[in-house]
Amino acid sequence: MNKKTIIRTLEKIALYMELQGENPFKVSAFRKAAAALEGDERSLSEMEDVTKLKGIGKGTAAVIEDLIATGESSLLKELEDIVPKGLLPLLKLPGLGGKKIAKLHQELGIDSAESLKAACEACKVRELAGFAAKTEEKILKELANFANRSERLPIWQLEPVVLQIEALLGSMEEVERFSVAGSFRRASETSKDIDFIVVTEAVEVVREKLLRALVIQEVVAAGDTKISVVLDLDEPVSVDFRLVKDAEYATALHHFTGSKDHNVRMRQIAKARGEKISEYGVEQSDGSVLTFTDEAAFFAHFDLPFIPPSLRTGTTEFDRTDEITDLVTLDEIVADLHMHTTWSDGAYSVAEMGEALKARGYQYSVITDHSQYLKVANGLTPERLMKQRVEIEAFNEEHPDFYLYAGTEMDILPDGSLDFDDDVLKELDFVIASIHSSFTQTQDKIMARLHTALQNPYVHMIAHPTGRIIEDRAGYNPDMAQLIAWAKEYGKILELNANPYRLDLCVEHLEMAVAAGVPVAINTDAHDIAHLRFMDIGVRYANKAWLKKDMIVNTWTREQFEAFIRRNK
Template sequence: MDKKQVIKHLESIAVHLELKGENAFKISAYRKAAQALERDDRSLNEIEDIGSLSGVGKGTKAVIEEFIANEETETLNQLKRDVPEGLIPLLNVQGLGGKKLSRLYHELGVTDEASLRAASENGDIEALSGFGKKSVEKIIKALDEQGTRPERLPIASVIPTYEALVSELDQLEDIERYAIAGSFRRLREDVKDLDFIIATNQAESVANQLVNLSGVKEVEAKGETKVTVVVTGEWDMSVDFRLVEPDAFVTTLHHFTGSKDHNVEMRRLAKEQGYKISEYGIEHVETGEVETFTTEEAFFERLGLTFIPPELRETGEEVEMTMPNLISIDDVQGDLHMHTTWSDGAQSLEEMVVKAREFGYHFMAVTDHSKYLQVANGLNEERLRKQRTMIDEMNAKYDDIHIFAGVEMDILPDGSLDFDDDMLAELDFVIASIHSSFNQDEETIMTRLVNAIQNPYVDMIAHPTGRLIGKRSGYPVNVEQFIEQAVEHDTIIELNANPNRLDLTWSWLKVAQERGAKIAINTDAHNYQMLNDMATGIQAARKGWIEPETVVNTWSVEAIQQFLTKKKGEASER
């Protein structure tokens, strides 16, 4: 029995209560109890008294203890008797919440998607008080559209849409300023829609321009404060534009950046201080005066807080915490993972060097694939040595950047490495990674990873889990054990900045940093364009509360050389 199961159980109770049409505060009490468990660092066994957690009271404590003892609770069992399972997915239908579904169930016998559709089509729902023609139309439309598109879109498929919109928004008239909000601003790995906040005194004019943006397929709503459109891209997605007077811009931006939990915490805190927060400003409850702000920094300061970066606004607990010194893009001195035409990259070695210099980098590592990866034209020993002489020439030619001669070496399915130690000793920077046999069991995968980590010539493990966000889950990794091993053997853990990967993910990076791991943030660029992914990588790192000292890319060339020499020294002592 672990914490995750308990949390799931409590959430299941909350969902069932919702469908019963129970008191909203009772429902959120179960959710809060689940959250309290989630937020606590300790494992279930380490928490002596569950009831001592804030948010867990007499009732939820009893439920949790019963569940731990019996792996089931009478509370949920009873709810399951009261609420048909088929109703649960219907909560996802836009416009249907617990209260309405509860009525549909009790008054019309709706128990699942099929009976909901039937009741919609035969006029039963329309006849119900509180429902009407439009409600029915919406339900049928939602049922028809379900499954045509994933509910949330992976960030990589949304970035192009975002960038296209930004370049158009920059051209519009009557906009004082605008910004992206929502989960995209917080860099969630997948998002449902895009939210833009626009400051303007000419809402009507701006609204008229917005519905005419290229790529707009459908206008869902067009009012004085809000325009919602559907734009085409890899997937159709809806984009909300909130039009506000310039004074309210900052508080609106904060409000729609969320997360919901963050906002709840902020408002609770404000209330304690005699304020009321809304998207229009901070209201002084006694005087009714509403204060607005020109920067988010000033907004937080009003409540006695330091600025909380958007990436950290998730659970709400960040409101009470001291803000870390987060890494920023300006800290980055180089990129330690990229490919050239020697393997499967699009640009030549020198082209990549020139580009890296334009980024202002002081170092880079050229890390083409190794021979096992034939589809990528991986390098054998001979070609690798030849490449090295060219890298030496580059180092002689350019004195403002240091190029590490490296390789991205495959960890083979049997756990062995693609090169022997003698070859590895010739290289400056050795990456090891898995590109094959993803379907092996966790034990076999871990043997492969640990074998690579323990080899002192291996400096870094790239994209540790192999996942592609929203597309494939990667190979099974015991991440906790992986981090432990990496720390013990002083092997760098990569945060692959490619927005399809973001691997390791931010929540594990946080753990890695706490355990003392070294992290590198790399683009794994296969062309010029991909070198820009560093920005996304930095944002992902910030979401994991990563500080510059943890990240190898912030070091000086000398510091990196020292680290690599030290690792090599340990290798030769073996």
């Protein structure tokens, strides 16, 4: 249990209460408790008694104690059972918050997007206090956009589901080995469903365990070779489990990883040799079937190196096989240059993040909490920033084999100025500049803001350069060719933000940056120790753009990194 999980749970309880039409003072109490925790710079382990914190009352204290003791909230479970699940997707509609949705539910019986659409078309919504004809028109427009959304789900929505299923399969002694497959394994930004290849001789036992353990909305199929279910989550997720024999594992994994075009090319290669590829193996001209211990052996049979799943597009991977061994790997990452602690909106302290980074085998990393403009994230003033530096230096004294640099993620303000003066920036080791506000400004204004940051001698990197959230927010539409040209001109780094919400820069922009000779840093933007795992997603995504080790800043030695960050001081 960590502070961030408690904060999210309190906020979720407040939201569910609001949707249920609960007393506003009760809703406010949970939000105040969450804000009190958010504003405290200590991590959970550093607090003697979190329930004694100012802003936390008896009711919220009981929920926190329940969370710490059991790892879950009985109150939240109760609310989740009461509040109609169809109300939750409505929160994604612009202009509809918890209060308005509660009113629609209580007075018109709205419990889904379908019933809201029907009420708007019947002109019933405009009759409610606080709503109008224009509101109805706007809701109908947004519902139409909502309905036209791709059936594919974003990687950030699927990643925690994959982790949970991996933990479940890993706990089953009857499962010999398994792997996620499909477009998720290829590090695609979106997927229609999740695929798993599972090796087991105890099909019936594994099938029953899966059906019993998963929260299922619908069982589509439950045979001896395939189990297909729809998980009953906030947004339903389809999952296919392919149950195979160990000898079939490599070819089944390759087949169901895809892509379709990659598999077509592989079948063409096999056909030219008088062979046929299927999910069961490679059939020879005499009818015998070859099987393989793993995918590497499968590719080797065709005189190919192992082709990472991220590259399996059916386009360039067969023409660039000599470059595959040069692609950046997770083992070559020695640092993470973008993360947050309890000083701003992170879940863990400087020391806790440092220990976690060291445990990953990194040589160095940078603490980059938010700057003062971002009040919603408890951004640091110059005074707090200098106090944090003292804490970072104390950590370094106790860890001679690992080094934490003192940095900031500084906002580029709407008026084009930077959140800190140069007198502050020159005292820091590493400065990130990023945009978190006024996304709807014209491209010229956005570019002027970015240009100001890139021209500053103390700024080292632009974070999440487009501001996009996959399948949710387009971002602020910078002129990427110009941004990359400026980054090259001023000697700056551009980030591949590995948080699965972002993956920003995208593949196209990564290819443009590399072609221009602009260095890229793959960073997790971690707000929690658990988020450090995003580095794996970032590296796999970077492979899609054929990024090599020498292009990635956080493969540099500490000496190389220091030479870069000290050059303007």
